[in-house]
Amino acid sequence: MKKSNTSKFRNFLGIVVFCMTSSGLFAQANFAGTWAFNESKSDFGGSQFRMAATSLVVAQEPNLLTVESTMPGRDGGEMKTTAKYTLDGKVSENPMFNSTRKSTATWSADKSTLTIASTMTFDMGGETREMKSTETWKLAEGGKVLLLESVRPGREGEEMKTTAAYDKK
Numbered sequence: 266m267k268k269s270n271t272s273k274f275r276n277f278l279g280i281v282v283f284c285m286t287s288s289g290l291f292a293q294a295n296f297a298g299t300w301a302f303n304e305s306k307s308d309f310g311g312s313q314f315r316m317a318a319t320s321l322v323v324a325q326e327p328n329l330l331t332v333e334s335t336m337p338g339r340d341g342g343e344m345k346t347t348a349k350y351t352l353d354g355k356v357s358e359n360p361m362f363n364s365t366r367k368s369t370a371t372w373s374a375d376k377s378t379l380t381i382a383s384t385m386t387f388d389m390g391g392e393t394r395e396m397k398s399t400e401t402w403k404l405a406e407g408g409k410v411l412l413l414e415s416v417r418p419g420r421e422g423e424e425m426k427t428t429a430a431y432d433k434k
Contacts, residue, residue, distance in 0.1 A: 306430030
């Protein structure tokens with residue numbers, strides 16, 4: 266039995282609609298943009314040690330996230346740093362203070378969040394120490410707010426959880 270042209274068109278249209286909607290379901294979050302720190306939306310867990318950039322400029326390519334952070338400098342000026350993270354699961358190395366921060370970025374299953382697991386090795390008092398941290402990136406408020414949720418060891422070895430919020434400019 267031969268299918269009618271109308272039936273063929275409906276099948277074709279159904280395939281096109283399916284492809285368009287399913288491609289949107291698996292699109293990864295896009296963190297690109299210029300972001301300004303929002304203290305009122307941030308949560309530092311009562312800690313007085315608040316280490317958050319005042320602004321971020323993020324460029325995102327399919328396999329690379331580049332982050333330029335601006336922080337207050339000790340002399341009252343600004344200090345800028347740039348970090349690059351591969352988005353293919355490979356280790357990225359970025360200089361930090363007098364050390365190198367090794368990080369691996371992984372997407373959540375639905376590609377809505379990106380988790381960056383980092384390790385930094387440094388010498389302190391003649392001993393080599395290692396500090397591990399994770400930072401989870403996610404968008405909120407329809408992509409207008411970037412949340413960076415960090416987990417790292419505190420001074421006494423306890424786990425510190427903080428969230429720095431940034432508004433898109």
